Structures are given as C-alpha cells and as structure tokens.
Amino acid sequence: MAETEQEQAKGTTGFLLEMGMLKRAKRSGWWIAGVKDPETIAEHSFRVALIGSVLAMMEGADPAKTALLGLWHDTQETRVGDIPHIGRRYLEAAGNEKVTADQVSAAHPAVKAGAQRIVEEYENGDSPEVICAHDADKLECLLQAVEYREQGCSNVQPWIDSSVAKLKTASAQSLAEAALTMTSIEWQQTYLR
Numbered sequence: 044m045a046e047t048e049q050e051q052a053k054g055t056t057g058f059l060l061e062m063g064m065l066k067r068a069k070r071s072g073w074w075i076a077g078v079k080d081p082e083t084i085a086e087h088s089f090r091v092a093l094i095g096s097v098l099a100m101m102e103g104a105d106p107a108k109t110a111l112l113g114l115w116h117d118t119q120e121t122r123v124g125d126i127p128h129i130g131r132r133y134l135e136a137a138g139n140e141k142v143t144a145d146q147v148s149a150a151h152p153a154v155k156a157g158a159q160r161i162v163e164e165y166e167n168g169d170s171p172e173v174i175c176a177h178d179a180d181k182l183e184c185l186l187q188a189v190e191y192r193e194q195g196c197s198n199v200q201p202w203i204d205s206s207v208a209k210l211k212t213a214s215a216q217s218l219a220e221a222a223l224t225m226t227s228i229e230w231q232q233t234y235l236r
Contacts, residue, residue, distance in 0.1 A: 065083065
C-alpha cells in the first residue's frame with residue numbers, strides 16, 4: 044500500500060474509532076429532566092435513522108437516504124458534546140459542517156466528500172428526505188420522553204411538547220399522536236394473543 048493510501052486508511056479508521064465515542068457519550072439534555080442514566084448519542088441516532096426510514100416510506104421519500112441523514116446527524120457530538128438547547132444560547136459553536144470537515148480531514152477523499160455532503164444536506168437541505176430526517180429526530184426525542192415518563196421521570200413534558208410542535212410531516216404528527224396514547228410495551232400485545 045502506498046504511503047498516501049496508508050495515510051488515508053489511517054485517517055478513515057481514525058474517524059471510525061472516533062465514532063465509537065457516540066456509543067459511550069450520553070445525551071445530556073435528559074439530565075436536566077432528571078433522567079439518571081440517559082440514552083447514548085449512538086442509541087438516539089440509531090432510532091432516528093430507523094424512524095426516518097419509516098417516515099420516508101410513509102411520505103413517499105427515499106428511506107435509505109433519509110436513514111443515512113439521520114445516522115449522521117449527530118456525529119459531530121464527538122467533538123462538541125451534546126449541548127442541551129438551553130446551553131446553546133451561551134455558546135458560539137462552529138457549525139456541524141465545519142466539525143464534520145475537521146473530523147474527516149485525513150480520511151479517504153471519497154469519505155471526506157461523502158461525509159461533508161451528507162451533513163451539509165441535513166443542515167441546509169429542504170428535500171423530503173431532509174424533512175423526514177428532521178422529523179425523525181424530533182419523533183425519537185418524543186418517544187424517548189414517553190419511555191422516561193413511564194419510568195417515573197415526570198419532568199419530560201417540555202421535551203414532548205417541543206417535539207410535537209416542530210413536526211412537519213403528517214406521518215410524523217400521526218405517529219406522535221399514537222405514541223402519546225400508547226405504553227412503550229404495547230407493541231408486544233400482538234404477540235400475546
């Protein structure tokens with residue numbers, strides 16, 4: 044392997060190792076609500092990608108592209124952390140596009156270009172896939188809040204309310220309405236019959 048190829052392989056692998064931090068980093072906004080052991084950023088991003096693909100199917104958008112946008116939407120948090128909304132008013136942070144550019148600066152050129160394109164589209168696009176990915180982020184927050192509320196954390200209503208208020212697609216609004224009338228284990232009822 045040529046030196047440049049080896050450097051690119053190391054740069055790309057370094058990025059992948061950095062993404063492992065998302066499996067350990069907690070979503071900090073939930074601490075404000077009193078959740079003692081909140082979900083990780085990776086757990087959140089996994090369900091965002093899955094929800095995004097479902098919303099895209101329901102809305103007639105591309106499920107794979109929507110899932111990809113959702114999967115990448117918080118990758119920058121390895122560098123800047125998960126800053127709760129209340130904290131953002133006090134910080135002047137670099138945009139997610141800048142953080143991603145730094146994260147993949149030593150990666151293979153195709154990875155570098157692809158990562159930057161995905162994050163740029165999520166942050167600034169207006170396609171049906173971007174709208175579904177943003178709705179998926181809000182819907183995942185709502186679902187997580189419902190689950191935490193069931194576990195006894197009574198301070199999550201503001202997360203539910205703000206998530207519902209920001210949903211744009213009819214499909215996401217419909218799923219949110221259903222989530223607010225169900226328990227988190229109601230899904231298994233179909234298997235108990």
